[in-house]
Each structure stands twice: as structure tokens, then as C-alpha cells.
Amino acid sequence: MTYRQLLEELASNHDISVGYFSQGGQWIDVSDATLEYTLRALDVNLSAEPDEDELTNRLYLDYLARSSRPLPSAVVAPSGTEKSFNVHVHDGASALVHVALEDGGEREVYQDANDSAAVPVDDTLWGEATFHIPGDLPLGFHQLVLRSDGFEREYTCPLIITPQRLSTADKFVDSPVSGVMAQLYSVRSEKSWGMGDFGDLGELAEVAAREAGADFLLINPLHAAEPEPPV
Known part of the structure; x- marks a missing residue:
């Protein structure tokens, strides 16, 4: 694998996006430097100038860490989604999981097939099991709870159920408005001092409403300033 491929895999393991779509589609x-910086910000131990061997070793250590982690750091799912997740227990031990709702109630989860081989970590064999949550959980900040006869205590992690979509802007989507944006200091007239003032702002608002049918005029924040060069 190339350096970039190794870096993208390591970033993806830590839920870091490796790219995005621009406004133009x-x-x-995302640059290598940004991915490296973000990984370090998440406490991933990387040197100042990592190479392929270091990234390969870090991926292996991450694999061992994940293979011996009882629960994910968090599980996030849109409402109506049966999101799956993996748990890890000592090989051969039981794995009992349920959802503790934020209102105090409980819900069951469902186990899926998982044929992953046990992984030795620090002289202990760890097995993996896969579960999924039901798709009708209420919105909110809940918890996944894991119990196993191989552990002396139970483990928990956040389970966050989000809306499928945000509806707060629906009224603007249904009844859109339009307007004009201008930096007031760039609005000049023959009456101003070479930069826009409140008189120019008033005239601009009048022209925008009359000629462009504008519903609003968006300007930069206004605060006291001293009229001296270069402003």
C-alpha cells in the first residue's frame, strides 16, 4: 500500500473524513498534513515525519486495540436505522447487550452472524460479536450496556439517535427569500468620504428593494472606528 492509502485507512479507523465535495460538486x-495533524489531535502517536513502516505499525497497534475494546467509543444512528456494531469479550465468554434509554427504560438488541477469528492481545484471546439496534428507538442520548462472564464489571458507551433530517429550515425552503450582501465600507457614493456610511446604507437598501425585490440587506458588523488612513 502507498503512504496515502495507509494514511487514509488510519484516518478512517478514527472516523476522520479523508475528503469532501466542494460547493461545485x-x-x-484532504491533505496528508491535515490528516496527520488531526490524528495527532486525537492522541494517535505519530512522529513529525511518519513513513510507510510507521503507519503500518500504527495500523497493527490500532487493530489490536480495537480487537480488545469491549464497546465502540460511541454508536450514532439516524432514527429508523438498524445500525450494527461490534463488541469484544474474552474468547468463549458470553456477550449480553441491551440499550439503556435516557428515560430509564430498556430495549433489546439483536445479534448477527460473525465468524471472525479470535485475536491474541497481551496473552489474552479476544472474540468478536456483532449486534444491531432496532430501528424504532426514540431520539436521544442513550447507552449501550455490555455484560460478560469474562468481565468483572459492565461496560457502557453512548448510543445517539439523531433525526433523519433537520426540519428547522423547512419554512425557508417552502417560502424562500432573497437579498443582497455588501460590505458597508465598500459601498461608496459621491456624498461619502470614499467609504460607505449610513446614508449610503439607506440608499442601497432602497435601491435593492425597489430594483431587485430584495427581502433583506446583509452587511458586515458595524462598530465604532476611527477615520484615519488607510481607512
């Missing part, structure tokens, strides 16, 4: 790759 083009895919933009």
Missing part, C-alpha cells in the same frame, strides 16, 4: 482530498 468536485471531490477534494
Whole structure:
């Protein structure tokens, strides 16, 4: 694998996006430097100038850490989604999981097939099991609870159920408005001092409403300033 491929895999393991779509619809790759910086910010131990061997070793250590982690750091799912997740217990031990709702109630989860081989970590074999949550959980900040006869205590992690979509802007989508944006200091007239003032702002608002049918005029924040060069 190339350096970039190793870096993207490591970033993805830590839920870091490796690219995004621009406003124009083009895919933009996040730079190597940004991915490295973000990984360090998440306490991933990387040197100042990592190479392929270091990334390969870090991926292996991450694999061992994940293979011996009882629950994920968090599980996030949109409402109506049966989101799956993995748990890890000592090989051969039981794995009992349920949802503790934020209102105090409980819900069951469902186990899926998982044929992953046990992984030795620090002289202990760890097995993996896969579960999924039901799709009718209420919105909120809940918890997944794991019990196993191989552990002396139970483990928990946040389970966050989000809306499928935000509806707070629906009224603006249904009844859109339009307007004009201008930096007031860039609005000049023959009456001003070479930069826009409140008189220019009033005239601009009048023209925008009359000529462009504008519903609003968006300007920069206004605060006291001293009229001296270069402003």
C-alpha cells in the first residue's frame, strides 16, 4: 500500500473524513498534513515525519486495540436505522447487550452472524460479536450496556439517535427569500468620504428593494472606528 492509502485507512479507523465535495460538486482530498495533524489531535502517536513502516505499525497497534475494546467509543444512528456494531469479550465468554434509554427504560438488541477469528492481545484471546439496534428507538442520548462472564464489571458507551433530517429550515425552503450582501465600507457614493456610511446604507437598501425585490440587506458588523488612513 502507498503512504496515502495507509494514511487514509488510519484516518478512517478514527472516523476522520479523508475528503469532501466542494460547493461545485468536485471531490477534494484532504491533505496528508491535515490528516496527520488531526490524528495527532486525537492522541494517535505519530512522529513529525511518519513513513510507510510507521503507519503500518500504527495500523497493527490500532487493530489490536480495537480487537480488545469491549464497546465502540460511541454508536450514532439516524432514527429508523438498524445500525450494527461490534463488541469484544474474552474468547468463549458470553456477550449480553441491551440499550439503556435516557428515560430509564430498556430495549433489546439483536445479534448477527460473525465468524471472525479470535485475536491474541497481551496473552489474552479476544472474540468478536456483532449486534444491531432496532430501528424504532426514540431520539436521544442513550447507552449501550455490555455484560460478560469474562468481565468483572459492565461496560457502557453512548448510543445517539439523531433525526433523519433537520426540519428547522423547512419554512425557508417552502417560502424562500432573497437579498443582497455588501460590505458597508465598500459601498461608496459621491456624498461619502470614499467609504460607505449610513446614508449610503439607506440608499442601497432602497435601491435593492425597489430594483431587485430584495427581502433583506446583509452587511458586515458595524462598530465604532476611527477615520484615519488607510481607512
